[in-house]
Amino acid sequence: MTAVRPESAVYAADSGGPALREAFVTGDVPVAVYGLGKMGLPLAAVLADVTGNVVGADIDPEVVAAVERGESPVEGEPGLAELVAETTAAGSLRVTGDPVDAAADGRFHVVIVPTLLDDRNDPDLSALLAAVDAIAEGLSPGDLVVVESTVPPGTTRDVVAPRLAERSGLDPEEFGVAFCPERTASGRALRDIRGAYPKVVGGVDAESERVASLLYDEVTSNEVVRAGDATSAECVKVFEGVYRDVNVALANELARVADPLDVDVRRAIEVANTQPFCHIHDPGPGVGGHCIPLYPHFLTSQVETDLPLIETSRSVNDAMPAFVTSSVVKLLGDEGTDVADADVLLLGVAYRAGVDETRKAPARPIARALSKLGADVYATDPVVDVGEVPDLEATPLDHDDIESAASQFDAVVLVTAHEDYETVAFDAFENGVVVDTRDVVEDDSPAVYTIGSGRS
Ligand SMILES: NC(=O)C1=CN([C@@H]2O[C@H](COP(=O)(O)OP(=O)(O)OC[C@H]3O[C@@H](n4cnc5c(N)ncnc54)[C@H](O)[C@@H]3O)[C@@H](O)[C@H]2O)C=CC1
Ligand SMILES: CC(=O)N[C@@H]1[C@@H](OP(=O)(O)OP(=O)(O)OC[C@H]2O[C@@H](n3ccc(=O)[nH]c3=O)[C@H](O)[C@@H]2O)O[C@H](C(=O)O)[C@@H](O)[C@@H]1O
Numbered sequence: 001m002t003a004v005r006p007e008s009a010v011y012a013a014d015s016g017g018p019a020l021r022e023a024f025v026t027g028d029v030p031v032a033v034y035g036l037g038k039m040g041l042p043l044a045a046v047l048a049d050v051t052g053n054v055v056g057a058d059i060d061p062e063v064v065a066a067v068e069r070g071e072s073p074v075e076g077e078p079g080l081a082e083l084v085a086e087t088t089a090a091g092s093l094r095v096t097g098d099p100v101d102a103a104a105d106g107r108f109h110v111v112i113v114p115t116l117l118d119d120r121n122d123p124d125l126s127a128l129l130a131a132v133d134a135i136a137e138g139l140s141p142g143d144l145v146v147v148e149s150t151v152p153p154g155t156t157r158d159v160v161a162p163r164l165a166e167r168s169g170l171d172p173e174e175f176g177v178a179f180c181p182e183r184t185a186s187g188r189a190l191r192d193i194r195g196a197y198p199k200v201v202g203g204v205d206a207e208s209e210r211v212a213s214l215l216y217d218e219v220t221s222n223e224v225v226r227a228g229d230a231t232s233a234e235c236v237k238v239f240e241g242v243y244r245d246v247n248v249a250l251a252n253e254l255a256r257v258a259d260p261l262d263v264d265v266r267r268a269i270e271v272a273n274t275q276p277f278c279h280i281h282d283p284g285p286g287v288g289g290h291c292i293p294l295y296p297h298f299l300t301s302q303v304e305t306d307l308p309l310i311e312t313s314r315s316v317n318d319a320m321p322a323f324v325t326s327s328v329v330k331l332l333g334d335e336g337t338d339v340a341d342a343d344v345l346l347l348g349v350a351y352r353a354g355v356d357e358t359r360k361a362p363a364r365p366i367a368r369a370l371s372k373l374g375a376d377v378y379a380t381d382p383v384v385d386v387g388e389v390p391d392l393e394a395t396p397l398d399h400d401d402i403e404s405a406a407s408q409f410d411a412v413v414l415v416t417a418h419e420d421y422e423t424v425a426f427d428a429f430e431n432g433v434v435v436d437t438r439d440v441v442e443d444d445s446p447a448v449y450t451i452g453s454g455r456s
Pocket of ligand 1: 034035036037038039040057058059060063099112113114115127128130131148149150151182183184185186290291
């Protein structure tokens with residue numbers, strides 16, 4: 001039986017028909033976005049561009065102040081600074097430091113706050129619950145609440161929806177709840193949000209899913225895929241990430257046979273992938289970011305079932321920094337240099353190319369391990385401010401000084417495949433070994449050891 005919601009801007013009399021779509025794009029369905037970070041600000045700006053009526057809430061005063069000034073505190077997103085300036089100037093995007101404030105205004109509530117792990121690798125949903133509690137204070141009959149933050153499967157149905165009802169005093173039938181994952185990647189957020197991929201929606205009931213799919217259909221130029229329920233939609237997001245972590249682990253494990261087999265594994269992978277059903281990923285120094293390394297734990301923490309492949313893949317990826325470190329030590333030894341006497345430069349601290357993000361970045365454990373062995377470790381990055389990176393055991397080196405300082409280093413390790421490194425003259429490192437963990441360095445450079453390909 002379809003839930004009959006109290007009539008509201010979202011659940012108009014002919015809910016789901018032209019009236020709702022029309023109301024949404026004319027600003028008659030006020031939108032509240034909770035979390036204006038790397039994903040939330042681009043999302044709020046696009047929703048403001050579509051509807052003309054968005055209030056963004058963030059608990060970080062610096063974020064609020066920047067957006068109030070019409071500035072984007074999120075960098076590295078093409079078009080975002082302009083869109084934030086335009087939508088704030090037009091009054092389409094307002095911002096508040098009080099999520100309860102936003103909840104009072106909003107009728108369509110979108111939560112995109114951080115969901116991380118605690119120090120025991122259990123999901124930390126504290127930010128999500130705080131946002132949900134704020135929404136509950138301002139929830140009105142006929143509202144729709146959507147979670148976009150990645151969460152462990154079952155969270156929307158078993159935690160968010162009941163908590164909203166309990167804390168708002170509303171009957172569960174009086175409002176809608178759905179999970180609609182954010183599938184966007186940093187550096188291409190506006191393009192992704194506007195329709196690079198289908199938008200997935202899943203409701204705690206059919207009416208929630210139907211209305212969520214209508215609203216997002218006005219946002220994306222791509223199709224909207226209805227997962228059938230909220231937990232299925234949560235699984236879609238987590239499975240995408242787990243698929244990636246397991247497949248990167250396969251590539252990393254294959255990279256380990258390059259030396260014993262004396263084969264260029266990267267080349268073999270490239271050729272194997274000419275089969276349409278073969279999609280072996282790229283070997284690297286480890287899996288970073290605050291998404292892919294986390295999502296397997298969002299699944300394993302939810303079930304008692306043994307999931308050895310998923311858990312082992314995590315271990316394989318987390319062991320890559322040690323594999324890189326041992327390769328550096330061996331190559332230095334081959335040159336008669338003891339790692340304890342070595343100066344080592346890490347090229348790249350960001351977890352992947354082009355992003356200003358170092359959470360779970362492989363550079364951190366590589367620097368720590370080399371320092372522990374007595375090496376003097378330096379690090380540079382064209383995007384990240386290395387001096388501001390917490391827990392990095394390395395001396396910052398300015399990106400522009402790489403070639404002039406090159407001769408002092410006994411080893412240089414390319415950790416992040418930043419585009420800037422494609423133009424570095426690696427022959428300037430004539431006194432040292434070059435370890436390339438991302439297959440960026442041109443083969444005609446001096447003896448380069450590429451993880452997965454061996455010596456050039
Ligand atoms: N960064 C990425 O590449 C992607 C992230 N996601 C998911 O999106 C969610 C958000 O991630 P990011 O935007 O990267 O995080 P972020 O750390 O860049 O931004 C989070 C923002 O939320 C704010 N915040 C924290 N608690 C709040 C609260 N109770 N109310 C209002 N604002 C609050 C913070 O001050 C911060 O500005 C996470 O669940 C993540 O898994 C999904 C796809 C891609
Ligand atoms: C399934 C999927 O591709 N998810 C994307 C991913 O983006 P993210 O920014 O985390 O980057 P990523 O390309 O997955 O890389 C994650 C980590 O894995 C490493 N990595 C990735 C692919 C590969 O073949 N080899 C490899 O070593 C990267 O260097 C990086 O350290 O996670 C995002 C997220 O959910 O936050 C998601 O929106 C993005 O679409």
